Amino acid sequence: MARILLILLATLFLALMVVLPVVAIFHRAFAEGWGTYLASILDPETLAAIRLTVIAALIVLPLNIVFGVASAWVIARYRFPGRRALLVLVELPFAVSPIVAGLCFLLIYGAYGPVGAALEPFGVQLMFNLTGIVLVSLFVTCPFVMREILPVLMVTGEDEEKAALTLGANGWQIFRHVVLPNISWGLAYGTVLTMARAMGEFGAVSVVSGAIRGQTMTLPLQIELLYNDYNATGAFAAATVLTGLALVTLALRGLLERFGPRRAH
Amino acid sequence: MRAARPAPHILPGFSLSLGISVLFLCLIVLLPISGLLWQLGGLGWSDYLQVMGSERVLTALRVTVTAAAAATLVNGVFGLILAWVLSRYRFAGRGVLDALVDLPFALPTAVAGIALVALYDKSGWVGGLLDHLGLQVAYTWWGIVIAMIFTSIPFAVRAIQPAIEELDAAEEAAALTLGASPSQRFRLVILRPLLPSILTGVGLSFVRSLGEFGAVIFIAGNLPYKTEIASLLILIRLDEFDYPAAAAIAGTLMAASLLLLAAINIAQTRLQAYLRTEA
Numbered sequence: 235m236a237r238i239l240l241i242l243l244a245t246l247f248l249a250l251m252v253v254l255p256v257v258a259i260f261h262r263a264f265a266e267g268w269g270t271y272l273a274s275i276l277d278p279e280t281l282a283a284i285r286l287t288v289i290a291a292l293i294v295l296p297l298n299i300v301f302g303v304a305s306a307w308v309i310a311r312y313r314f315p316g317r318r319a320l321l322v323l324v325e326l327p328f329a330v331s332p333i334v335a336g337l338c339f340l341l342i343y344g345a346y347g348p349v350g351a352a353l354e355p356f357g358v359q360l361m362f363n364l365t366g367i368v369l370v371s372l373f374v375t376c377p378f379v380m381r382e383i384l385p386v387l388m389v390t391g392e393d394e395e396k397a398a399l400t401l402g403a404n405g406w407q408i409f410r411h412v413v414l415p416n417i418s419w420g421l422a423y424g425t426v427l428t429m430a431r432a433m434g435e436f437g438a439v440s441v442v443s444g445a446i447r448g449q450t451m452t453l454p455l456q457i458e459l460l461y462n463d464y465n466a467t468g469a470f471a472a473a474t475v476l477t478g479l480a481l482v483t484l485a486l487r488g489l490l491e492r493f494g495p496r497r498a499h
Numbered sequence: 500m501r502a503a504r505p506a507p508h509i510l511p512g513f514s515l516s517l518g519i520s521v522l523f524l525c526l527i528v529l530l531p532i533s534g535l536l537w538q539l540g541g542l543g544w545s546d547y548l549q550v551m552g553s554e555r556v557l558t559a560l561r562v563t564v565t566a567a568a569a570a571t572l573v574n575g576v577f578g579l580i581l582a583w584v585l586s587r588y589r590f591a592g593r594g595v596l597d598a599l600v601d602l603p604f605a606l607p608t609a610v611a612g613i614a615l616v617a618l619y620d621k622s623g624w625v626g627g628l629l630d631h632l633g634l635q636v637a638y639t640w641w642g643i644v645i646a647m648i649f650t651s652i653p654f655a656v657r658a659i660q661p662a663i664e665e666l667d668a669a670e671e672a673a674a675l676t677l678g679a680s681p682s683q684r685f686r687l688v689i690l691r692p693l694l695p696s697i698l699t700g701v702g703l704s705f706v707r708s709l710g711e712f713g714a715v716i717f718i719a720g721n722l723p724y725k726t727e728i729a730s731l732l733i734l735i736r737l738d739e740f741d742y743p744a745a746a747a748i749a750g751t752l753m754a755a756s757l758l759l760l761a762a763i764n765i766a767q768t769r770l771q772a773y774l775r776t777e778a
Contacts, residue, residue: 241588243580244581244584245592245596247580248596248599250625251645251648251652253599254624255618258614258617258623258624259613259617262617304515304517304523305516305519308520312508320521320524324524326532331710331711331712331752331756332710332713332730333710333734333749334710334749335531337733337737338532339531339534340737341535341537342533343534348537372527376527396509399511405511409512434607434610436712454607457613458609461613461717470613473609473613476607480605480606484598484601484605
């Protein structure tokens with residue numbers, strides 16, 4: 235009896251709080267038919283926003299992967315002074331709210347910040363453009379890849395790597411043939427998470443993007459702009475793109491958990 | 500720094516991976532956060548207190564904290580129920596429920612924001628129903644609570660779930676044979692050992708709610724002195740180029756989050772140690 239009641243309660247809560255809002259997005263997006271939906275998606279400003287979002291994510295992704303692998307490797311395999319501090323710093327962005335994060339970047343890399351002001355004479359501007367968007371996206375996605383790889387490295391241990399070393403393999407060979415196969419699932423999942431988060435970040439990006447129509451508007455910013463312009467259909471149509479991305483992320487996660495090795499936690 | 504003592508780093512790649520990590524963290528995490536501290540440092544105590552003491556800032560902080568607390572309360576209860584159902588029962592559709600818990604985490608906050616308005620606005624499905632009853636959620640404090648519940652429920656569930664999976668079913672059976680009443684079994688055998696993880700879940704949910712921006716601003720109405728959250732006020736001060744005021748509010752918010760997380764960490768360790776000695 236308690237069992238049925240609790241399952242019912244849990245289902246009801248998720249249906250009301252999670253499923254219904256997502257259904258509402260698609261309902262509003264298609265309220266005026268397929269034609270309007272497609273026209274909204276193919277609107278030049280929305281397309282430009284999609285393009286910018288993808289470009290930013292494609293820059294963030296490799297940088298975050300290199301950092302994630304390097305930091306997980308150094309934390310898992312070596313003992314050195316400052317190791318704990320490193321771990322805390324990687325996780326820190328989780329604790330900083332998006333607007334505060336954006337503000338931090340503005341205060342240091344903006345025209346009035348010490349670094350921004352020092353670079354200005356050279357004609358280098360870091361904020362209110364693609365660079366700014368990439369920098370804050372790196373901040374908000376910073377722990378994602380590392381977090382997925384670190385537990386895997388901890389569990390697999392270093393015996394195989396040492397064996398490869400004694401057999402004469404160099405660093406790159408060890409990484410390519412021993413480490414990479416071990417961490418590939420974690421890496422894949424971390425990459426998916428980074429991608430989704432980088433493309434969907436709103437608060438931090440809205441502080442540093444400059445919000446120039448058709449130029450520095452990422453997709454989430456474009457959604458806000460359309461919504462505030464009373465173009466609800468356009469906003470919800472654009473939102474379906476990001477919702478689709480979120481659903482794909484969840485599906486990939488499900489696949490990785492099902493067919494990948496059991497994730498270590 | 501002096502060259503590290505000859506540590507037994509047998510595996511290659513130490514300097515390279517440490518170098519990459521330190522460089523990245525300096526540019527992306529350390530420098531920006533010191534930017535905020537630098538701005539705060541230039542602000543005297545009296546300036547800081549003047550910014551934080553203004554009626555508008557105090558109201559925004561109160562709205563943010565009370566809404567986050569309300570959302571956290573709901574998430575504590577439903578987080579426990581969801582975690583329990585997902586880890587204890589096997590039923591058709593369990594996998595779907597499990598995946599749905601992560602949806603708020605995967606869904607971009609701006610999308611969540613307009614989705615919730617679409618639902619809770621007078622013209623929306625739920626908002627229309629509530630309107631008949633004379634209730635309004637969208638553009639009120641309650642709307643802020645709903646948005647915070649949405650974005651932070653995964654944190655509560657995912658923190659509690661592993662602890663339930665580790666509960667010893669034999670203890671529950673033993674309590675049953677020893678004649679414990681259902682309420683005794685729930686309080687002493689189930690709830691007690693779960694307390695540390697519930698604390699973590701509730702704490703993470705609260706910290707996340709404090710800083711939530713995207714999901715909230717669409718449904719909040721954003722009326723100064725009424726439904727304006729702290730994050731939005733930071734953005735408004737920024738648009739006015741009042742960097743010191745923005746930094747003061749942001750610094751307060753960040754310090755509160757970090758202190759809370761540290762406190763949760765310590766409390767969790769203590770509680771675990773206490774429960775272990777009691778057992």
